[in-house]
Amino acid sequence: MSGSYQFISFCIIVLGALLIIYGERKFPYVKGQKLFRKGFFEDFVSYTVIQSYIAGLIIASIINSLQKYSIFRDVSFFTNTAIWIQCILFFLIHDFYIYWFHRLQHKLPILWRIHEAHHSSHEVDWLSGSRSHIIEILVNQTVEFAPIILLGAAPEVALFKGTIDAVWGMYIHSNIDVKSGKLQYVFNGPEMHRWHHANEEEAIDKNFSTKLAIWDWIFGTAYFPPNKQPIKYGLTKNYPQTFIGQLFHVFRYRQ
């Protein structure tokens, strides 16, 4: 695949980020929230730039090794399938997978360890979604990217996935006062996802969906109260706020 596709993907992500930042300044949900808030450096430099880069290299090498031993290495299951159908197919499968894995992460203490960093931000904005432990990224992205490559999908599918993940991830965490009405029952946005990060008792273990809200509505985990706003976000207990602290907190002994 030509580098120009990768360049287009990069431009879409940067443009998406700029539009979302503009939306946050113009139509803020939490008024007075700053762009350069506490933790901005950790989320941008440590998580978005450095960790993403390192995780990308590790995932690529895992998938390369898997490819060497894959029984499917000489087969392509998608030769006669249009690229847009492949994109929709993987989009649906990934979104369904991540709903259930996310739910499991909130249920099993061992998986919660690798997910709690994502809930540690006290301010939810376009950048806060980037805060995910590297083990969580390695597990999810290997599970999601490996079949695309091993089953012989078009390279554009992986690029489409990377681009849409980045933009949608920024959108659902954004501090924009989005009111999408009935669309929120289908497409997930900040209206429901900010409740996933809220401290309120009634919002705990709700709204696990990432892109399609339908999973929460189908499987009974939706929380979407009208005319109500979360008061506090983040973890209630003492949790390290630095990247290094969060990186090693996973391995701490707990009783």
Ligand SMILES: [Zn+2]
């Ligand atoms: Zn969660």
Ligand SMILES: [Zn+2]
């Ligand atoms: Zn989130």
